[in-house]
Amino acid sequence: MLKIHNPATGALIAEVPEASAELVAERTRAARAAQPAWAALPFEARLQVMQRFRVALAAEVESLAVTLTAEVGKPIRQSRNEINGLLSRIDFFLLQAQDTLAPQQVFDEGGTREVISFDPLGVIVNISAWNYPYFVGGNVFVPALLAGNAVLYKPSEFATLTGLHIARLLHESGVPLDVFVPLVGRGEVGAALLAQDIDGVFFTGSHATGAKIAQTVGARFIKLQLELGGKDPTYVAEDADPKIAAESLADGAMYNAGQSCCSVERIYVHESIHDAFVEHFVETVRGFKMGDPGSEETYIGAITRAPQLDVLDAQVADAKAKGATLQVGGARTAGPGNWFQPTVFTGVDHTMELMREESFGPVIGIQKVSGDAEALKLMNDTRYGLTAGVFTKDEARARALLAKVNAGSVYWNCCDRVSPRLPWSGYGDSGVGLTLSTMGIQTFTRPRAWHLRQP
Numbered sequence: 001m002l003k004i005h006n007p008a009t010g011a012l013i014a015e016v017p018e019a020s021a022e023l024v025a026e027r028t029r030a031a032r033a034a035q036p037a038w039a040a041l042p043f044e045a046r047l048q049v050m051q052r053f054r055v056a057l058a059a060e061v062e063s064l065a066v067t068l069t070a071e072v073g074k075p076i077r078q079s080r081n082e083i084n085g086l087l088s089r090i091d092f093f094l095l096q097a098q099d100t101l102a103p104q105q106v107f108d109e110g111g112t113r114e115v116i117s118f119d120p121l122g123v124i125v126n127i128s129a130w131n132y133p134y135f136v137g138g139n140v141f142v143p144a145l146l147a148g149n150a151v152l153y154k155p156s157e158f159a160t161l162t163g164l165h166i167a168r169l170l171h172e173s174g175v176p177l178d179v180f181v182p183l184v185g186r187g188e189v190g191a192a193l194l195a196q197d198i199d200g201v202f203f204t205g206s207h208a209t210g211a212k213i214a215q216t217v218g219a220r221f222i223k224l225q226l227e228l229g230g231k232d233p234t235y236v237a238e239d240a241d242p243k244i245a246a247e248s249l250a251d252g253a254m255y256n257a258g259q260s261c262c263s264v265e266r267i268y269v270h271e272s273i274h275d276a277f278v279e280h281f282v283e284t285v286r287g288f289k290m291g292d293p294g295s296e297e298t299y300i301g302a303i304t305r306a307p308q309l310d311v312l313d314a315q316v317a318d319a320k321a322k323g324a325t326l327q328v329g330g331a332r333t334a335g336p337g338n339w340f341q342p343t344v345f346t347g348v349d350h351t352m353e354l355m356r357e358e359s360f361g362p363v364i365g366i367q368k369v370s371g372d373a374e375a376l377k378l379m380n381d382t383r384y385g386l387t388a389g390v391f392t393k394d395e396a397r398a399r400a401l402l403a404k405v406n407a408g409s410v411y412w413n414c415c416d417r418v419s420p421r422l423p424w425s426g427y428g429d430s431g432v433g434l435t436l437s438t439m440g441i442q443t444f445t446r447p448r449a450w451h452l453r454q455p
């Protein structure tokens with residue numbers, strides 16, 4: 001039995017049976033048998049099913065947000081934002097999928113035509129994280145189903161109830177039970193899925209688990225996409241408005257209690273505006289209300305996974321021991337549940353864990369830099385590469401810098417932003433492959449090259 005606790009209170013809120021290895025194997029065989037009929041439907045039939053899913057999801061935003069908040073500790077407004085955000089992503093997929101998946105004739109000369117068609121991969125596995133279960137799941141299962149795949153879906157063990165609601169809504173909307181198959185449980189269930197007869201693995205989660213999955217399935221030559229962690233930097237140049245930059249970056253660092261893959265995790269500020277920036281940043285952070293995630297006023301909720309508190313404690317202790325200055329926060333909050341104060345350090349450097357390893361919590365380091373060259377060097381001093389940003393009035397300067405940063409997404413005067421119209425991908429240890437954009441629809445297909453010559 002999987003015991004589900006509310007991370008804000010520690011209370012047990014549900015117990016759900018975990019999928020056994022036998023069930024995983026049986027459900028995979030059923031998905032394999034069901035997928036061809038799903039793929040053989042006219043595209044419009046799958047489109048209509050997913051349109052119904054969108055309507056069903058929209059009708060339940062409020063109750064789904066309450067469930068999400070109860071199981072991950074996310075403030076209720078942010079839970080609502082996430083579900084509404086998935087509705088926008090679904091709109092993008094519904095609008096784009098037909099043209100994107102239609103065969104493309106790319107050559108027609110002298111009786112020879114060349115055409116690309118997009119066949120579904122077949123049966124794919126979607127192993128999901130808990131921090132944005134609607135986003136990271138939806139990025140996969142919505143386009144994958146539209147493209148004609150069957151999906152074996154393992155929600156995170158920390159977002160199981162949400163995962164089961166997603167499955168219920170898809171099934172009620174007309175996705176056959178064997179075409180979208182939820183399999184609930186911890187890492188063992190994910191590992192059991194990898195051992196099945198599958199055509200692709202789409203994973204969102206930590207680098208450590210992603211590396212294990214790559215080792216397990218690498219030699220099978222099936223499609224493998226890994227969306228992993230980050231240590232996302234932003235540089236604030238001397239011509240930026242320190243107040244505007246500080247307010248934006250404080251939100252980028254602390255939203256969802258810093259538990260976002262694209263949270264701002266490192267900040268470099270030009271020495272000439274460093275002090276003014278820090279003053280505004282700390283003031284903004286002090287204004288964030290932490291507490292009951294069910295309250296409309298709350299901005300910082302609970303830490304979803306208790307072990308992350310140890311990571312945060314260790315980063316704080318290491319930064320202090322190496323001479324960083326604690327501006328605010330720095331400790332757990334007493335009481336039941338998992339709580340950590342929003343924490344800001346200055347006087348940090350790259351010898352500190354805080355500036356090297358993903359914090360995945362409301363903890364941020366702000367480092368003084370002398371100019372663009374030093375900022376660029378520090379931004380690229382990481383094994384990760386998910387997002388990076390520059391705050392400056394000068395677009396040309398920002399674009400020149402951002403073109404040299406190793407990151408899948410780059411931001412000028414903004415941060416912590418994901419668009420369904422743009423590909424979402426990482427460099428280095430932030431992963432391989434992409435979701436979102438029209439490329440994030442085609443990624444669930446096998447392109448077939450047709451060489452057609454008239455006799």
Ligand code: NAD
Pocket residue numbers: 127128129130131132136154155156157185186187188189190191194204205206207208209210212213227228229230260261262358360386424426430431
């Ligand atoms: P995690 O790696 O602990 O777990 C992710 C999923 O993998 C869970 O469903 C888990 O049950 C499963 N799993 C665990 N061991 C497994 C195994 N051996 N085989 C197969 N599956 C296994 O990560 P998490 O704590 O859920 O998520 C947080 C991490 O996800 C952070 O590092 C964050 O940056 C990253 N993330 C990345 C993105 C992105 O788009 N790049 C988005 C959201 C989260």
